[in-house]
Amino acid sequence: MQNEYLRHPLDPWKLCSAESVISIDLPMQNMRRLQEMLVSAEGEAHYELQFSLGEHRLLQVQGKVRGEVTLECQRCLEAVSQTLENEFMWGLVTSEEAAVNLPRTHEPVFIENEKLDLLPALEDELILALPLVAYHPEGGCQLPGQFNEQQPEVQVTTKKENPFSALADLKKSLKSGQ
Ligand SMILES: [Zn+2]
Incomplete structure (x- = not known):
């Protein structure tokens, strides 16, 4: 039901002018690029997205994500689970020029043929939240x-x-x- 938003590209204009708020539970399995960086693809990430119109009728999406992933501990090489969190503000744009002109608070997400393909943009936010290296807490490693x-x-x-x-x-x- 929640993944209805992921099955088809969305009409961002409609969502932004209606100031829609949507939440999505996205299984890790659906995120191929992220999966390559994980030890296991179990679990899901929870997203909340708030669509609105900004200045100069800018299509914008304020969002946050939280999800637990399993990474490899760089000290003992065993699995370690870590909670990832990220907050973001997208400016939906159709050209490089528009992207450059976005306010500095907004990161560009490109829309094509007036449609927003949500999945890759959501996946990017979780990838950005990944730590450079993962460790068990001090003393928590497998000997x-x-x-x-x-x-x-x-x-x-x-x-x-x-x-x-x-x-x-x-x-x-x-x-x-x-
Ligand atoms: Zn460890």
Whole structure:
């Protein structure tokens, strides 16, 4: 139902003059470019879009997105989930010239034949929200197998050394006593 907005290009003029507010739940699976940067394509992103007419009848869309994605931790290379959030203001334009003339608060989104293809523009906003690198929180990484094995070994040798050296001391003192 929500994805009705994604199935066909929209008439931005109609939406902006009606000051429409729409929300969309977009599955990660539908975003091919984003998917290539993720460990898993589970989950969905939630978008809220508010269409309006700006100065000089500029078609504009104010929006925000929030979604949880699974990335690869650059410390331990295991999966780490991260919440992405982004807020944006689009100016809908039909030419490079119009894009250049947009107010600095607006990023250009191009419309073709007076239609807005929503999906690629929505996907861009989530890609922009991706961190350059992802990490588990401090201390939250999976320890590599080697490290786990080495630790008890160290403990065992220390435990073993104590009784042996105590026994050696005892033997020494017994010998010197004889
Ligand atoms: Zn990690």
